[in-house]
Amino acid sequence: MKNSQYIAALFVAALLFTNCTRAEEKKVELRLDPPPKPMFVGTPMPVKLPNMEAPNTTPPKIMVPEGTMNVAKGKKVTSSDSAPVIGELTMITDGDKEASDGSYVELGPGLQWIQIDLGAKHTVYAVALWHYHSQARAYHDVIVQVSDDQDFVTDVKTIFNNDHDNSAGMGIGNDKAYIEVNTGRLINAKAVAGRYVRLYSKGNTSNEMNHYIEVEVYGQPSK
Numbered sequence: 001m002k003n004s005q006y007i008a009a010l011f012v013a014a015l016l017f018t019n020c021t022r023a024e025e026k027k028v029e030l031r032l033d034p035p036p037k038p039m040f041v042g043t044p045m046p047v048k049l050p051n052m053e054a055p056n057t058t059p060p061k062i063m064v065p066e067g068t069m070n071v072a073k074g075k076k077v078t079s080s081d082s083a084p085v086i087g088e089l090t091m092i093t094d095g096d097k098e099a100s101d102g103s104y105v106e107l108g109p110g111l112q113w114i115q116i117d118l119g120a121k122h123t124v125y126a127v128a129l130w131h132y133h134s135q136a137r138a139y140h141d142v143i144v145q146v147s148d149d150q151d152f153v154t155d156v157k158t159i160f161n162n163d164h165d166n167s168a169g170m171g172i173g174n175d176k177a178y179i180e181v182n183t184g185r186l187i188n189a190k191a192v193a194g195r196y197v198r199l200y201s202k203g204n205t206s207n208e209m210n211h212y213i214e215v216e217v218y219g220q221p222s223k
Contacts, residue, residue, distance in 0.1 A: 027063040030126055030218060035183045039099040039134035047138050047205050051164040053176035062188050064125040064218060072116050072197070072217035079114045081107040085209065089114065097184070097214045099134035109208035111141065111168050114215070115198040121148060122219040124189040127159065127197060130213040131204070133180045139210070140177070141168040141202035144187055146194035157192040168202060184214075193222050 077089040087105035092114060096103050107114070124146050131139050144160040145152060161173025178185060197217050201210045 026066050028066055028068075030062045030064045030068065030186075032128055032184070032186065032216070036097040036099065036133075038182045047136060047179055049138055049140075049164075049177045049205070051162060051177050052138065053178040055179065057178070059183070059186050060188055062126050062186065065220065068125055068218050068220055070216045071118050071122055071219050071221075072215060075119060076117045077114055078117070079107060080112045081210075092116075092212045092215050095214070097130050097182075099130075099132060099182070099213060104132055104211050104213045107210040107212075109203055109210075111200060111202045112210045113198050113200045114212055115150075115152075115196055116215060116217060117150070118195050118197065118217065118219075121193055121195045121222040122217075123191050123193050123222050124159075124197065124217055124219040125191055126189050126218040127187045127199075128184050128214075128216040128218070129187070129199060130182075130184040130215075131180050131201065132211040132213060133182045133184075135206060136179050137204045137206045138177045138179050139201045139204045141200060142175075142177070143168060143170055143173065143200040145198045145200075146189065146192045147196050147198070148194045150196050152196070152198055155194070157194065159189045159192060160187045168200060170200075189219075 072093050075093050077092045079089055085106040091105050127144055141163040145156050145158050147156045149155050160175050162175040162177045163173045166172045
């Protein structure tokens with residue numbers, strides 16, 4: 001009996017230690033690399049949308065476990081538009097965030113998506129994206145999802161959606177439209193898990209086309 005009680009006590013102690021260790025896992029603020037230089041030229045045209053974010057809104061402070069890194073760097077990118085008008089899909093994860101010619105990809109009009117294969121299932125804490133920051137513009141129906149299903153039919157987690165009228169057909173989103181700037185857009189993914197990250201857009205306030213300069217995915221391999 002005493003041996004049984006001793007073993008049970010050891011088990012409980014080990015369980016409490018494990019839970020305590022997890023709870024005390026050190027978190028640090030996610031800090032992106034220094035942004036590219038601003039590319040605005042001339043006087044920006046006013047941008048008005050029903051769900052527009054206030055100018056100069058402070059970006060979110062996101063806490064992540066130590067060791068979190070950009071797991072999208074150099075990873076394979078596919079798209080609903082397999083033949084971009086400008087650029088190559090590989091440019092979306094090449095680390096170049098400049099808005100100059102030769103640094104961005106232009107997809108055709110209408111609802112388009114790009115998808116990053118992380119190569120394995122990851123816990124995703126944040127996504128940073130740059131559509132195009134050489135001109136003051138906002139992109140319509142920006143939706144960001146994470147899934148373990150490469151076809152995004154099952155197990156789909158939406159981490160951002162600024163489609164205010166369901167024109168993309170994936171539900172009305174509560175997030176705000178925003179003006180593109182050189183510092184990009186940082187999205188809190190809240191530790192969702194998946195292998196694939198998909199980003200949608202449906203033109204912008206300047207024209208019908210869709211653009212991507214860079215997408216970063218901050219996470220760690222899932223255990």
